Amino acid sequence: MNFINKLSAAWTTNNSLLCVGLDPDLSRFPAQLANEPDPIYLFCKEIIDATADLACSFKPQIAYFAALGAEGQLERICAYARQHYPHIPLILDAKRGDIGATARQYAREAFDRYGADAVTVNPYMGFDSVEPYMEWTDRGAIVLCRTSNPGGSDLQFLMADGKPLYQHVARMVADKWNKNGQCALVVGATFPEELAQVRAIVGEMPLLVPGVGAQGGDVEATVRSGRTAGGAGMMINSSRAILYAAPQGSEDFAAAARRVATETRDAINLYR
Numbered sequence: 001m002n003f004i005n006k007l008s009a010a011w012t013t014n015n016s017l018l019c020v021g022l023d024p025d026l027s028r029f030p031a032q033l034a035n036e037p038d039p040i041y042l043f044c045k046e047i048i049d050a051t052a053d054l055a056c057s058f059k060p061q062i063a064y065f066a067a068l069g070a071e072g073q074l075e076r077i078c079a080y081a082r083q084h085y086p087h088i089p090l091i092l093d094a095k096r097g098d099i100g101a102t103a104r105q106y107a108r109e110a111f112d113r114y115g116a117d118a119v120t121v122n123p124y125m126g127f128d129s130v131e132p133y134m135e136w137t138d139r140g141a142i143v144l145c146r147t148s149n150p151g152g153s154d155l156q157f158l159m160a161d162g163k164p165l166y167q168h169v170a171r172m173v174a175d176k177w178n179k180n181g182q183c184a185l186v187v188g189a190t191f192p193e194e195l196a197q198v199r200a201i202v203g204e205m206p207l208l209v210p211g212v213g214a215q216g217g218d219v220e221a222t223v224r225s226g227r228t229a230g231g232a233g234m235m236i237n238s239s240r241a242i243l244y245a246a247p248q249g250s251e252d253f254a255a256a257a258r259r260v261a262t263e264t265r266d267a268i269n270l271y272r
């Protein structure tokens with residue numbers, strides 16, 4: 001099953017548009033993991049087990065693993081998710097962007113090494129920097145469009161031919177790059193008006209929408225702006241608000257994560 005079909009099935013099976021982000025930060029880990037040899041793996045495994053029936057996707061952020069030389073634990077957590085929850089799409093958040101030859105290696109890293117269903121990519125270097133990901137015909141390329149951070153406006157809001165740059169990205173991906181229906185876009189929940197603009201441009205294309213939870217994006221505005229006619233079309237990501245829902249040092253981190261993931265999933269569903 002390809003990425004888009006898998007995502008559609010997960011929306012339905014779990015009745016969820018929630019993407020659970022895996023951003024493991026050792027300084028916020030519960031005390032009982034302190035002496036474990038592979039704390040990152042164990043932490044993420046517990047979170048995955050606690051939220052798998054509530055999520056339409058999991059999104060490990062590679063920086064949190066690579067910064068600690070913990071790519072081996074990322075490999076294992078991806079293998080665990082694929083083995084135990086093969087119906088939940090796995091998105092590697094790596095925001096890659098480079099010339100084609102190098103992009104081909106990044107694609108191997110995402111899809112072969114980690115077995116991801118989709119990877120986030122940067123459009124700044126143009127189509128030939130994204131095309132190598134499309135050679136993996138059953139996988140997805142999720143292109144940065146209107147990111148959730150305030151500084152995203154520095155470039156993404158620059159006007160070109162009367163329209164902000166992010167709208168050109170949305171139009172270009174929808175009309176030209178998405179030849180085999182493998183593309184999705186990143187649009188921040190912190191900018192609901194722009195989210196609505198992107199939805200109007202791209203039709204049914206899936207959107208990865210970070211920015212609810214720790215970044216303060218409004219769930220109602222996000223869902224109303226980004227949903228498709230069928231009440232789906234989005235992976236609304238929350239990472240820190242779910243991962244660190246428990247008070248620091250608490251042993252109940254997985255239960256607390258499940259509680260917040262449930263609340264977030266249900267809040268999203270109110271407005272679909």
Ligand SMILES: O=c1ccn([C@@H]2O[C@H](COP(=O)(O)O)[C@@H](O)[C@H]2O)c(=O)[nH]1
Nearest residue numbers: 061147148149210213214215238239240
């Ligand atoms: O525009 C973007 C693109 C990616 N992200 C990533 O999503 C999560 C958000 O984490 P929270 O803890 O829910 O804020 C994180 O991995 C970012 O790298 C984003 O925030 N905005």
